[in-house]
Amino acid sequence: MRELMGIRETYGETLAEVGAENKDIVVLDADLSGSTKTAVFGKKFPDRFFNMGIAEADMMTTAAGLAAAGKIPFASTFAIFATGKAFEQVRQSIAYTNLNVRIVSTHAGLTVGEDGGSHQAIEDISLMRTLPNMTVLVPGDGFEIRKMIRAIVDYKGPVYLRGARNKYPILFDDKYEFKIGKAVTLKTGADATIIACGFMLSQAVVAADMLKEKGHDVGVINMSTIKPIDKEAIIDAAKATNAIVTAEEHSIIGGLGSAVAEVLSENHPCFLKRVGVRDKFGKSAPAMELIKQYGLMPEDIVAATLDVIAKKQ
Amino acid sequence: MTKKNAVELREVAKKIRVEIIKMLHCSQSGHTGGSLSAADIMSCLYFNEMNIDPKNPKMQGRDKFVLSKGHACPVLYATLAEAGYFEKEKLSTLRKLGSTLQGHPDMLLTPGVEMSTGSLGQGLSAANGMAMAAKLDDSDSRTYVLMGDGEQQEGQIWEAAMTAHHYKLDNICAFVDHNGLQIDGEVESIMGIEPLTDKWKAFGWHTIEIDGHDVEQILGAIKEARDTKGKPTVIIAKTVKGHGFTFCAGKVGYHGKAPTDQDIEEGLKEINKS
Ligand SMILES: Cc1ncc(C[n+]2csc(CCOP(=O)(O)OP(=O)(O)O)c2C)c(N)n1
Ligand SMILES: [Mg+2]
Numbered sequence A: 001m002r003e004l005m006g007i008r009e010t011y012g013e014t015l016a017e018v019g020a021e022n023k024d025i026v027v028l029d030a031d032l033s034g035s036t037k038t039a040v041f042g043k044k045f046p047d048r049f050f051n052m053g054i055a056e057a058d059m060m061t062t063a064a065g066l067a068a069a070g071k072i073p074f075a076s077t078f079a080i081f082a083t084g085k086a087f088e089q090v091r092q093s094i095a096y097t098n099l100n101v102r103i104v105s106t107h108a109g110l111t112v113g114e115d116g117g118s119h120q121a122i123e124d125i126s127l128m129r130t131l132p133n134m135t136v137l138v139p140g141d142g143f144e145i146r147k148m149i150r151a152i153v154d155y156k157g158p159v160y161l162r163g164a165r166n167k168y169p170i171l172f173d174d175k176y177e178f179k180i181g182k183a184v185t186l187k188t189g190a191d192a193t194i195i196a197c198g199f200m201l202s203q204a205v206v207a208a209d210m211l212k213e214k215g216h217d218v219g220v221i222n223m224s225t226i227k228p229i230d231k232e233a234i235i236d237a238a239k240a241t242n243a244i245v246t247a248e249e250h251s252i253i254g255g256l257g258s259a260v261a262e263v264l265s266e267n268h269p270c271f272l273k274r275v276g277v278r279d280k281f282g283k284s285a286p287a288m289e290l291i292k293q294y295g296l297m298p299e300d301i302v303a304a305t306l307d308v309i310a311k312k313q
Numbered sequence B: 001m002t003k004k005n006a007v008e009l010r011e012v013a014k015k016i017r018v019e020i021i022k023m024l025h026c027s028q029s030g031h032t033g034g035s036l037s038a039a040d041i042m043s044c045l046y047f048n049e050m051n052i053d054p055k056n057p058k059m060q061g062r063d064k065f066v067l068s069k070g071h072a073c074p075v076l077y078a079t080l081a082e083a084g085y086f087e088k089e090k091l092s093t094l095r096k097l098g099s100t101l102q103g104h105p106d107m108l109l110t111p112g113v114e115m116s117t118g119s120l121g122q123g124l125s126a127a128n129g130m131a132m133a134a135k136l137d138d139s140d141s142r143t144y145v146l147m148g149d150g151e152q153q154e155g156q157i158w159e160a161a162m163t164a165h166h167y168k169l170d171n172i173c174a175f176v177d178h179n180g181l182q183i184d185g186e187v188e189s190i191m192g193i194e195p196l197t198d199k200w201k202a203f204g205w206h207t208i209e210i211d212g213h214d215v216e217q218i219l220g221a222i223k224e225a226r227d228t229k230g231k232p233t234v235i236i237a238k239t240v241k242g243h244g245f246t247f248c249a250g251k252v253g254y255h256g257k258a259p260t261d262q263d264i265e266e267g268l269k270e271i272n273k274s
Helices: A007-021 A039-044 A056-068 A079-085 A087-095 A110-115 A124-129 A142-153 A199-213 A231-241 A256-267 A287-293 A298-312 B006-027 B039-049 B070-083 B088-093 B123-136 B155-166 B187-191 B196-202 B215-227 B261-273
Strands: A004-006 A025-029 A049-051 A072-078 A102-106 A135-137 A159-162 A167-169 A184-187 A192-196 A218-222 A225-227 A243-251 A271-277 B064-067 B143-148 B172-178 B206-211 B233-238
Touching: A004 A007, A004 A142, A007 A025, A007 A039, A007 A102, A007 A142, A007 A167, A025 A039, A025 A056, A025 B123, A039 A049, A056 A072, A056 A079, A056 A087, A056 B123, A056 B155, A072 A079, A079 A087, A079 A102, A079 A124, A079 A159, A087 B123, A102 A142, A110 A287, A124 A135, A124 A159, A124 A225, A124 A243, A124 A256, A135 A142, A142 A159, A167 A199, A184 A199, A192 A199, A192 A231, A192 A256, A192 A298, A199 A218, A199 A243, A199 A298, A218 A231, A225 A256, A231 A243, A231 A256, A243 A256, A243 A298, A256 A271, A271 A298, B006 B039, B006 B070, B006 B088, B006 B215, B006 B261, B039 B070, B039 B143, B039 B215, B064 B070, B064 B123, B070 B088, B123 B143, B123 B155, B123 B172, B172 B215, B196 B206, B196 B233, B206 B215, B215 B233
Parallel strands: A025 A049, A025 A072, A072 A102, A102 A159, A135 A159, A192 A218, A192 A243, A243 A271, B064 B143, B143 B172, B172 B233, B206 B233
Antiparallel strands: A004 A167, A135 A225, A184 A218
């Protein structure tokens, strides 16, 4: 078992770090600053921290106004409220205007756990990916989100970063290099390639090890930028293995799996299987029990991979 | 810019009204009534009150204006052209392919447009963000925002009303173009918003009620807003939708209808006589 590292905890710490370096950074939250960890920034820089109350629509458009006036706003709340409740505000005031708002959510996906389906965003990647100008990032571990936060400070245009409630297994270290739009190959393999993001990246790594024991040489790619997606990495993997599996803690409709399928079908059609939430809402339960229940375990990735390998033969 | 006096502001408003109906007649698409009801307010803001430089639209420390009721952009475009942000000839390209003058304001295309709008209910939030930034920067830049009265039905406005009060944004001055009409009919019959002034008061705002076509009253209210410290001000401006032309004044049907050939002929005659 790998050691764990907090995603939202790292967000909070990193935000406070970059906030000390760049006075243009302002932070907005909607009464969840203790959960999203923006409170760490708020404590250090109370003048640049705006608690907007439980008013996500107002928060997003206010962030746009701050950005229009030259600030670099980070706006945080749970993923479902950031992207669902305030979708049209994000569209009109942030994406349409191409403003430098950084929407950093937490509590995306099933790993929200006990709060249940109402709070588990399984459609946020899909919603944000469809917006012109929007960049969509999903960190695979704590080190990656740290690099991501630094990378988006000076980036031009709006960004959605999908964060999480749970701690993730550590996959990288401080030397990890993150570049927006660049997929990272963790492991190459001749038989198939698993393309994953977020929490499912660590599941994919375990799956690849399990497959190795079964005699299959399977690669793993971290697709932590969903948009703009690294087409080349996908096409190269398809050419090399002709068998692709995607893995995400998100609906298979509109998320990473869809994005990869779009690239494959237009460029290099090959066997594909998507591991993800299969058009269902979440439920209340401890996070890992849900991951199991919804078919997001390494065993599920293994089964999907064996399936595509069998098909291509 | 040099400040114009009341007589001149009335003349400017008249010019703005003429350009509004001309450009809408040209595009044969767009919002006539809500553009005309705001012409006097726009004249006062851009030609007397606001610290702006049309030749340098991004001037540091400038005052800002957000047209929350974005559908009324013909009044904004006519005002910006009159102020010199771009040539008046551009107005005839409204809503046409390739034009910088979109059907709703686009800050990426039109010089002088501070925020893209069109989806009602968002302008005050955006203006609040600008006002917060001004406070952080110790700038005395003020932010003006114009909302519709039907638009008051949007919940986000009341979220933003709380925000402006909570953060003591006395550098915000909001207008409600209280023309009594929205698309489907009279505001009070669709979804009543009265008592509107009391609502804003209850949200902690300084409120001023004026006749939105009386230039002196508009100027007085803007000054009162500037002198009000510690809280934001809303100016509830009683107006007539389609004001200035008999063909559309007070007519709900001219919300989103462009002037016909006959309208424009009659309208130009009428305004030249006034
Ligand atoms: C969120 C949203 N819903 C609906 C519309 C369509 N719409 C455009 S104008 C309008 C009526 C606006 O009425 P009011 O605010 O009174 O404006 P005015 O009378 O000044 O034109 C509506 C419903 C819109 N632009 N945005
Ligand atoms: Mg109205």
